[in-house]
Amino acid sequence: MLERGEVANSWRRERWDSLRLLTPNWQSRLPGLRYEGPDPDGYMTVGEVTEFIHRFAKVSRAPVRTGVNVTSVRRADSGYRVTTSRGEVHARTVVIASGAYNTPSVPQFSDVVPASVEQLTPFGYRDPAQLPDGGVLVVGASSTGVQLAAELSRSGRPVTLSVGEHVRLPRTYRGRDVLWWMDASGLWDQRYDEVEDLTRARRLPSPQLVGTPERTTLDLNALAAMGVELVGRWAAVRDGRALFSGGLRNVFSLADLKMERLLDTFDEWARTEGYEVEADPPERFAPTRVPESARLQVDLRSGEIRAIVWATGFRPDYRWLHVPVVDAKGQLRHDGGVVDNPGLYALGLPVLRRRRSTFICGIEDDAREVVEQLALFLTARR
Numbered sequence: 001m002l003e004r005g006e007v008a009n010s011w012r013r014e015r016w017d018s019l020r021l022l023t024p025n026w027q028s029r030l031p032g033l034r035y036e037g038p039d040p041d042g043y044m045t046v047g048e049v050t051e052f053i054h055r056f057a058k059v060s061r062a063p064v065r066t067g068v069n070v071t072s073v074r075r076a077d078s079g080y081r082v083t084t085s086r087g088e089v090h091a092r093t094v095v096i097a098s099g100a101y102n103t104p105s106v107p108q109f110s111d112v113v114p115a116s117v118e119q120l121t122p123f124g125y126r127d128p129a130q131l132p133d134g135g136v137l138v139v140g141a142s143s144t145g146v147q148l149a150a151e152l153s154r155s156g157r158p159v160t161l162s163v164g165e166h167v168r169l170p171r172t173y174r175g176r177d178v179l180w181w182m183d184a185s186g187l188w189d190q191r192y193d194e195v196e197d198l199t200r201a202r203r204l205p206s207p208q209l210v211g212t213p214e215r216t217t218l219d220l221n222a223l224a225a226m227g228v229e230l231v232g233r234w235a236a237v238r239d240g241r242a243l244f245s246g247g248l249r250n251v252f253s254l255a256d257l258k259m260e261r262l263l264d265t266f267d268e269w270a271r272t273e274g275y276e277v278e279a280d281p282p283e284r285f286a287p288t289r290v291p292e293s294a295r296l297q298v299d300l301r302s303g304e305i306r307a308i309v310w311a312t313g314f315r316p317d318y319r320w321l322h323v324p325v326v327d328a329k330g331q332l333r334h335d336g337g338v339v340d341n342p343g344l345y346a347l348g349l350p351v352l353r354r355r356r357s358t359f360i361c362g363i364e365d366d367a368r369e370v371v372e373q374l375a376l377f378l379t380a381r382r
């Protein structure tokens with residue numbers, strides 16, 4: 001196992017200070033290691049996740065070689081030539097586990113944002129004190145965007161949040177964590193080959209969830225109540241102005257509708273599985289309130305906005321992979337982790353073999369199945 005940094009590198013280097021997992025502790029499972037602390041319904045801090053992964057590396061005796069950067073993987077006779085910062089390795093098979101979130105995705109038009117406005121990505125952001133005083137424009141309303149918008153607003157800064165397609169969820173539903181419902185109803189076990197639109201499922205934004213001790217819901221209504229101004233999707237920069245799409249009403253009602261449908265499936269599951277008596281009664285949530293007149297543009301030269309935080313998603317980095325298996329969108333071509341080239345495999349990607357694959361707890365089943373494929377490949381070659 002080659003790791004360019006340290007064990008749990010992404011959690012050490014690429015996360016902000018206040019981040020907690022949005023998945024509850026009982027769900028933080030790695031093969032043979034589960035959370036056994038006093039708060040199964042709580043959410044791990046970044047430090048706790050780092051510690052958890054470290055413990056796993058120790059108990060599983062993972063043969064990790066840290067500080068080894070893989071700079072190139074190429075096909076070679078009977079396998080792959082792997083070039084690293086510490087020399088070359090020849091491997092009959094390679095498992096790509098380099099992560100799905102290596103680089104923040106930032107739109108091209110960020111290049112023409114006036115230089116007087118500071119720009120940050122979640123990789124560079126640590127806490128609000130880092131930002132200049134004054135207004136902040138947070139771009140993207142998925143889990144990263146809503147969490148950073150809330151934190152920056154609490155720091156006393158005026159926050160504008162640019163909202164595109166998003167996934168709205170309540171933190172708890174009928175007395176249980178909403179992720180408990182996903183787990184119990186079998187949604188997370190849905191296999192990749194049963195998902196109707198797999199490409200879409202793999203690109204789905206992360207849900208508007210935050211892990212706090214109070215188990216608070218952090219949807220757009222909650223943010224608006226804190227004073228965060230909501231504007232539409234950021235579409236372009238013209239003459240130093242940020243131009244936002246209209247149509248917030250449609251974007252909001254789509255997210256509300258999808259949430260309602262999901263809650264319906266939970267209710268249906270509770271009815272058919274006899275869980276009805278145990279659970280609190282079904283709940284429905286107020287529609288997302290549409291601002292009376294959402295601004296369609298903001299002048300970035302006026303001094304109103306002093307900083308922009310791009311919470312517009314992440315993408316993998318395969319610049320070191322010199323095998324033609326990456327598509328035009330920069331995603332790996334694979335079938336459930338079996339990459340489109342003999343002897344090449346992948347783990348740790350969204351909806352790799354099931355919906356659960358997107359999360360830390362998805363690795364156990366995925367790794368077993370992908371390694372079975374890898375073993376079959378080696379046997380067949382022998």
Ligand SMILES: Cc1cc2nc3c(=O)[nH]c(=O)nc-3n(C[C@H](O)[C@H](O)[C@H](O)COP(=O)(O)OP(=O)(O)OC[C@H]3O[C@@H](n4cnc5c(N)ncnc54)[C@H](O)[C@@H]3O)c2cc1C
Nearest residue numbers: 003004009010021022023069070098099101348358359360
């Ligand atoms: C902001 C954020 C919040 C998240 N919150 C949650 C959550 O609440 N719950 C949850 O279950 N999941 C969460 N996730 C998803 C979670 O991070 C992933 O499921 C998990 O990290 C996948 O682990 P991984 O080891 O496959 O990838 P990563 O953690 O990305 O690890 C990949 C490793 O590969 C190394 N690497 C990359 N390229 C090279 C190279 N060329 N040479 C050598 N080493 C290399 C990196 O240094 C890194 O250590 C979150 C992700 C993000 C970005």
